[in-house]
Amino acid sequence: MKTILMTGHLGLIGRYLTPLLVQQGYRVKGFDLADGTGDICRSEQLKQAISGVTGVVHLAAVSRVIWGERNPELCWQTNAIASEQLLKTACEQADVKPWVLVASSREVYGDSDVLPVCDSAYVSPVNIYGQAKAYMEKKALEAREYGLNTAVIRLANVYGCTKDHKDRVLPAFCLNAVNNADLRVDGRNHLFDFTHVSDTVKGLSLVIEQLENNERNLPPTHLLPGIGTTLGEAAEMAIKFAGSRSRIIEAPSRNYDVSRFIGDPTQAKELLGWQANISPEQGIKLLVKAFQEQLQEVPA
Template sequence: MTKILVTGHRGLVGRHLVPRLKSAGYQVVGLDIADGSGDITQPENIRSVISNVSGVVHLAAVSRVIWGERNPSLCWQTNAMASHSILEAASHCKQKPWVLLASSREVYGEPDRLPVSEDAPVCPVNIYGRAKAKMEQYAREARLDGLNTAVVRLANVYGCVEDHEDRVLPAFCRNAAEGRPLRVDGFDHLFDFTHVDDTVRGIVKLVALLNASERDLPPIHLLPGIGTTLFEAAKIAVDAADSDSSIVAAPSRTYDVGRFIGDPARAKKLLGWEAKISPSEGIRALVKAFQTNASLIETA
């Protein structure tokens, strides 16, 4: 049975990916500071688990732009330097496992035109984006040295009530479900929201290709290619909850990218993948999940 290491297996994507990998017949070992299985910033933790795996799905990261701004040193150490350590450890393994690295639409910064293709210039505007761009550079260098690497660029993944409560869509959906105000940092900010089920489905397809020794894969978006403004997302959440929650405008943050829609054509061509869940459908489903969760808590 093929054994795969998933870093950050307790995060939003990891929690949904691991069961899918297991159901597809893979053996999975995890590394995540959240459950004490290992801190990727400590190279010895990486070396202890990577020596006997066939592949690595590297998800672990300081996963929010705002956290990177609050602690840029930790963001760089985790997202850039620890990624380098993982690639270096894989390169020194006898069997040289393939490494799939989760990057972000933040590497593009403020794009000149929409939708953005994977060949658009990399020009990040915050420490999170710069660290992810550096991670991608390390992946390219490792590939030149013979390691099979691939990069998937994710965009505003959502879809779980257990996500960080202050992340934008979970915050909108929870507040709408509870009848509380929705704070919107930039009404006209435009994003390509991707449901976690679609994200995981795409990653599983990439894992299958890499496990079949597919090499030299280019960076690939996993996203629907549908733009939704923050005001539109908030309105969908309030309507889905049938609540009287107010939508409150707040100033946008200076380090946030204001607009992004990605081009999903490459994923369709190389993976046969398309997003199945539209942002409107996904937001409505998440509101209902929060309402159900609240009802279960009340009756417990």
């Protein structure tokens, strides 16, 4: 049985990707600060964990833009420097080098003048989170010169789980709508390409299949539906599907946020045979329903 090391396996994506990979016949070796199995900022732990694995799915990160702004040093150390160390460690494996899939972000594009954004668009991040991810991408592609098979996959506003951080935008909207609480919208007209977690992990599993088949030189690719939804529209959907009395409270946008992004999903379809099956409207409806069911399970 082939073993895959998954950093950040207890995060949103890892919780859904792990059972899918197990179902496909892999053994998943978790490496996460949350349960003490590993800290990517500790090189000795990385060396021990990576030994003998077939591949690495690198999800561990300071995973939110706002957290990066609050602690830019930690964001850079974790998302850039520790990721670079992981790639170096993989390159140094004496026997067979594992393939490495790094999870990047649409934040690397920054505020693009042209929508939809194609995968090959110029990388121009506007915040420390995006800058650190862009650095990681650069190092992942450079590692190919040393024989490491790498893939860079850019994720876009992944959502769909009630166990996600409650202040992420869609979980916050859906939970507040279910509870008839006000929905705070930081930039009502900000436009994003929301991707359901079930679609995301299917795409990642297809990338892993390519890497397992020794497909090399995959270009950086984003996984997204290619459907733009404003924050105002998303908030209204959550209220509608919850049958809620919630109000929308508008707040000014944050100066470190990308304000508009829609991606072109063509490359993922052509390279991987992947396309999103769940639209943002369907996904918000599903998430509202999940929060409603969770609320009903709580004893009075």
